Amino acid sequence: MNIAAMRIRITFQKSQVVEDEIGNHTNEWVDYFSCYATAVEKESGEKEVAGQTVINEWMDFTIRYCSETAAIVPDQFRVICKGRIYNIRSISDMAFKNKSLKMHTQLERR
Secondary structure, three states: OOHHHOOEEEEEEEEEEEEOOOOOEEEEEEEEEEEEEEEEEEEEEEEEEOOEEEEEEEEEEEEEOOHHHHOOOOOOEEEEEOOEEEEEEEEEEHHHOOOEEEEEEEEOOO
16 A cells, blocks of 8 residues: 555545424434545446436545545445545545555445
């Protein structure tokens, strides 16, 4: 693992249920953890869906393993990098050594 290559600051956000003053429950994204990562663009392209051109961008983030990152699961967390939101699709423990994690993410469509 090349620590010097980890120079992109990313923030993980967690989806939490929040209750307002009258008892309504809503999901909100709350900042969970921030760290440095290596970012590699895996695939980028366009496709047409229902008559609209949609941009697909896939990015891999490699981060160091720690207790905070060990708790990250794809369906409850997302990544913020340079103001862009990436949904986590899968997480790989590199060689199962608990030294680094690779997050396979996709740019969120708005």
